Amino acid sequence: MTNVVVIGSQWGDEGKGKIVDWLSERADVIVRFQGGHNAGHTLVVDGVSYKLALLPSGLVRGKLSVIGNGVVVDPHHFVAEVEKLRAQGVAVTPDVLRIAENAPLILSLHRDLDAMREDAASNSGTKIGTTRRGIGPAYEDKVGRRAIRVIDLAEPETLPAKIDRLLTHHNALRRGMGVNEISFDALHQELSSVAEHILPYIDQVWRLLDEQRKAGARILFEGAQGALLDNDHGTYPFVTSSNTVAGQAAAGSGLGPTALGYVLGITKAYTTRVGEGPFPCELHDEIGQHLSTVGREVGVNTGRPRRCGWFDAVLVRQTVKTSGITGIALTKLDVLDGLDELKICVGYTLDGKEIDYLPASQAAQARVEPIYITLEGWKESTVGARKWADLPAQAIKYVRQVEELIGAPVALLSTSPEREDTILVTDPFEG
Ligand code: GDP
Ligand code: IMO
Numbered sequence: 001m002t003n004v005v006v007i008g009s010q011w012g013d014e015g016k017g018k019i020v021d022w023l024s025e026r027a028d029v030i031v032r033f034q035g036g037h038n039a040g041h042t043l044v045v046d047g048v049s050y051k052l053a054l055l056p057s058g059l060v061r062g063k064l065s066v067i068g069n070g071v072v073v074d075p076h077h078f079v080a081e082v083e084k085l086r087a088q089g090v091a092v093t094p095d096v097l098r099i100a101e102n103a104p105l106i107l108s109l110h111r112d113l114d115a116m117r118e119d120a121a122s123n124s125g126t127k128i129g130t131t132r133r134g135i136g137p138a139y140e141d142k143v144g145r146r147a148i149r150v151i152d153l154a155e156p157e158t159l160p161a162k163i164d165r166l167l168t169h170h171n172a173l174r175r176g177m178g179v180n181e182i183s184f185d186a187l188h189q190e191l192s193s194v195a196e197h198i199l200p201y202i203d204q205v206w207r208l209l210d211e212q213r214k215a216g217a218r219i220l221f222e223g224a225q226g227a228l229l230d231n232d233h234g235t236y237p238f239v240t241s242s243n244t245v246a247g248q249a250a251a252g253s254g255l256g257p258t259a260l261g262y263v264l265g266i267t268k269a270y271t272t273r274v275g276e277g278p279f280p281c282e283l284h285d286e287i288g289q290h291l292s293t294v295g296r297e298v299g300v301n302t303g304r305p306r307r308c309g310w311f312d313a314v315l316v317r318q319t320v321k322t323s324g325i326t327g328i329a330l331t332k333l334d335v336l337d338g339l340d341e342l343k344i345c346v347g348y349t350l351d352g353k354e355i356d357y358l359p360a361s362q363a364a365q366a367r368v369e370p371i372y373i374t375l376e377g378w379k380e381s382t383v384g385a386r387k388w389a390d391l392p393a394q395a396i397k398y399v400r401q402v403e404e405l406i407g408a409p410v411a412l413l414s415t416s417p418e419r420e421d422t423i424l425v426t427d428p429f430e431g
């Protein structure tokens, strides 16, 4: 028996929410360890859809759910998401939800800055296409040692100095951008108004998780975004502002790396990306449109259409290494039903030379061209398949080809948005 880390192995939206929900039945504690409400995780249970951004997906099953110190917490969004889940009949109380006291807050000034930068960059053609939720500015303040953290809401005596420090930085930026400054009173008022909603949930998460671990609990770490959006290993600067690779599960929750266990890379059977940045296998033709329509590829939070393309084995093979993936959950295989032929990218050409990796340079990432192999498609429907034996021979061939190219086995296979439409090959908790 082991703990399991779930991460996205591409550019996010691989189906992490569905797989975390499915695995939650076997888990005792579910922990978010990075990102914030830029995540959009969809769970479908008996036809009812739950969309989570900040809260761990394990809440829907009533499992102990933890927001780790590596997460940036928008208290306004927190209140709204708790209300939304309660309206769907999910219990959200401090019995089942804990927030790390040392997690940094996302405040309205972070949201402002994210939006102002994106607007300014739109005019010059250099925008990232962020979710505009303040994620980047909040992480900047964290590493800049001027963030206001959850625990600060409980310490009225030290809060004024922290507000001053934060405003010195932000008001200088705001003056430079020609927008109104924020007063001490306004920020103090914002923090006071959220304190009572968030403080009941705070905990020493490092201690809680250590105790759970010693008591034999199974811990499921729920990643957000994907490895190609990782601040170090992704398509920088078109990335998010946290580390999304599996190693972050330790630092972002307060457990050591030996606690992590099985690393499950959630992997879409084709590739999508939201926002700007390089995408070597992107399709601008009717097949790209087909994947978008059949796969319902629209961003959960921002409603933006996701860009679509063939499966890129180069990227996932790299993620297998940067995250130490033990096995993958292959999702949305059903979206490929009915296509005459399928392509898989097995390498790139860069300036006339073949390479087997994603280069680190931004310019080179924009120049690589995919090298494809072509496989025969299948006519049968795989939607809702729950047994390996229900899959057409060509679909099995596709899965085997993916495994071979990325160098990792398929542990789970998903064939619809519904919780139960999942084929178990290897139980990650059994290692
Ligand atoms: P996440 O961010 O990784 O949790 O993924 P999202 O929830 O943003 O996007 C995945 C979308 O695909 C959601 O709408 C899911 O309901 C849906 N989905 C997940 N697995 C499957 C699958 O195997 N087949 C199909 N057709 N849809 C799936
Ligand atoms: P889930 O958890 C897909 C993308 C944004 C943008 C870049 C930076 O649902 O897989 P940010 O707001 O984080 O500063 O934006 O990262 N992005 C995601 N794309 N899925 C996500 O989360 C994402 N979270 C951020 O579109 O390109």
Ligand code: MG
Pocket: 012, 013, 014, 039, 040, 041, 042, 300
């Ligand atoms: Mg998503």
